[in-house]
Amino acid sequence: MSDSPLRPNVVLATCCLSLLLVMMDVTIVNVALPSIRADLGGRFSTLQWVVDAYTLVVASLLVLAGSTADRIGRRRVFVTGIATFCLGSVLCGLAPSALALVLARGFQGLGGAMLNPVALSIIANVFTAPGARARAIGMWGAMSGVALALGPLAGGVLTTYAGWRAVFWVNVPVGLLAIWLSRRFIPESRAVRARAIDVPAQVLVALTLAAVTAALIEVRDYGWRAPAIGGGLGLAGLGVVALVAVERRRAQPLLDVRFFRALPFTGAILIAICAFAIFSAFLFLNTLYLQDVRGLSPLRAGLCTLPFALGVMACAPLSGRLVAARGARLPLLLSATGLGGGALLLTGLADATPLGLLAVSYGLCGCGFGLCNAPITNTAVSGMPRDQAGLAAALASTSRQVGALLGIAVSGTMTASAMAGAGPAGAGGDRVAMALLPLASHRVWWGVVALAGFIAWLGLLSTGARARASVLAVRAMLEGGAGSTPDIRPAGQRTESTPPST
CATH class of the missing domain: 1.10.287 (Helix Hairpins)
Structure with missing residues (x-):
């Protein structure tokens, strides 16, 4: 690092750039999927792999990246992650075939795994005062909503006017700027006692x-x-x-099975899987529906999905305030209502469903998704010993990626199996089968309604008296029977807090 004085706000902005890269990449790629298939060909399952190859690598390596950064240096791993992500983006932009694109997406995921967990650890190390740290993490979380809002619109503009390869090339200048800022302003740091790599x-x-x-x-x-x-x-x-x-x-x-004896932690893991499965299925199927069935351009399709992103932006900060003031139960129940209500409106999806109805559905789903993230993290780490809170949050972050991974795989398979009678597997058969996508997706939306109900039940189960008692028992076990009294209040009501490492 240069001799320039440490500037925390610049460090925060640099870390937010990495989140912008990762989160915006998800929605940009989804908008570009029909154009990718039209150019490179491939089966319906190829589109699933274009998304899931990235998510699979991230989900597999998220905790490893965090522990490696603690051991060899957070700035070093962070910069390496940005460079790897940018190189993967270049490979995606140059991909000559669908298989090459899938492989390049996997390589891009290697960089993505090094960004978010390490960036959050950097923020925690730079902002040491509890109040400043809470505000910094709040701004960090709000960036995900901004990225989701920018993604569909940016993806639509780039795909319409510059082609689908531009959605990957746009990562390169942003990444180069983040590398320069990281090397100049982010201090190197390591954990005093780094966890062994499992x-x-x-x-x-x-x-x-x-x-x-x-x-x-x-x-x-x-x-x-x-x-x-x-x-x-x-x-x-x-x-x-x-x-x-x-x-x-x-x-x-790597996975401490004793954590799962705490009902709030188990509930948070399951809620994260369900919520992010809904999120990924929603983006994947609606992007295909808007372009392949409704015939909208990538730009108009991106504009149609803006109510979802705006719902996330509006409700994510509200969720944090609700958790601080009322605990996790209320935002989880509201989240389930939004996700379930939005999906219920799509159970009758047809070729000519009014765009106004779609906007309401997308907005409800966005609000539901925005409300779930803060209570997931809070519930996962609440009451855990300070030296275990980072690992608990890391596992919650991994469960989000697993949910996104399964959402694409399961929703795509459920829909494709219903469309299978339209023609043989392959590019030609899949194009014919796309006409059946609205009807075929009904089973997915009913499944989402059921998952939303499951989230509501988990929200009640993981925030009751029995859940609080299980946290006390698990914390005592993890601390070896130490006599300290655990603090299981909502994160916003504590005098100090330990930020998650991922």
């Missing part, structure tokens, strides 16, 4: 997620009875069993 668990997590994702995406082409599909699901099941067995015997596990 190699067996990392391998098992990656194999399990890859196996279940591949099986769910490819089931349309091979069928549920195919040995490859059964083998993939079986391998995923064995991976889960092996992961639990391995982690129970490690002193510093």
Whole structure:
């Protein structure tokens, strides 16, 4: 770093740039999917892999990236992550085929895994005063809403006027600026006692997620009875069993199974998976519907999805205030209402559904999604020992990525299986089948309604007296029976707090 004095606001802005890269990339790519298929060809499942190849790598390596940064230096890993993300974006922009694009997206995910968890650790290290730290993390969280709002519009403009490859090229100048700012203003920092890297668990997590994702995406082409599909699901099941067995015997596990005895933590993990599965399924299917069924240009499709992003921007800060004032239960119930209500309006989706109805649906889903993030993180870390709060938050962040991964895989498979009768698998058959997308997606939206109900039930279960008692018991176990009294108040009501490392 240069000899310039440390400027916390510049550090915060630099870290927010990394979040802008990662979050905007999700919505930009979704808007560009129909154009990608038209140019590169490929099956319907190829579109799922374009999104999930990135998410799979991020979900597999998120905790590893955080622990590696604590060990060898947060700025070093952060800069490496930005450079890797930019190089992956270049490879995506140059991809000559659908397979090359999927592989480049996976490489891009390697960089993405190093950005968000490490950036949040940098913020926590620079903003040491509790009040300043809370405000900085609040601004960091608000950037995700801004990125979601910019993504559809930017993706539509770039795809319409410069082609789909431009949605990847735009990452490069932003990334180069972030690298320069990082090297000039961000101080290097390391954890005093870094966690050991749990190699067996990392391998098992990656194999399990890859196996279940591949099986769910490819089931349309091979069928549920195919040995490859059964083998993939079986391998995923064995991976889960092996992961639990391995982690129970490690002193510093990647996945501490004792956490799951706390009902709030387990509830937060499940809520994160469900909410982000809804989010990814919503973006994936509605982008295809607006362009391939309604015939809208990428720009108009991006504008149509703005109510979702604006709902996120409006409700994300409101959620944080509600958690601080009332706890996690109310925002979780409101989140479930928004997600379920928005999906319910899509259960009758047709070729000519009024755009006004779509806007209301998208806005409700956006509000529901914006309300869920703050209570997820708060519920996951609430009452945990200070030295365990970072790991708990890291696992909650990983569960978000797992949810996004499964949302694309499951919703795409459910829809594609209903469209299978329109023609054989492949580019031509998939184009014909797209006419059936609105009707085929009904089962997905009813599934989202059910998931929203499940989120509401989990919100009630994870915030009651029984849940608080389970946190007390787990914290006592983690601390080895130490006599300290846990603080299980909402994060905004504590005199000090430990920010998550991811």
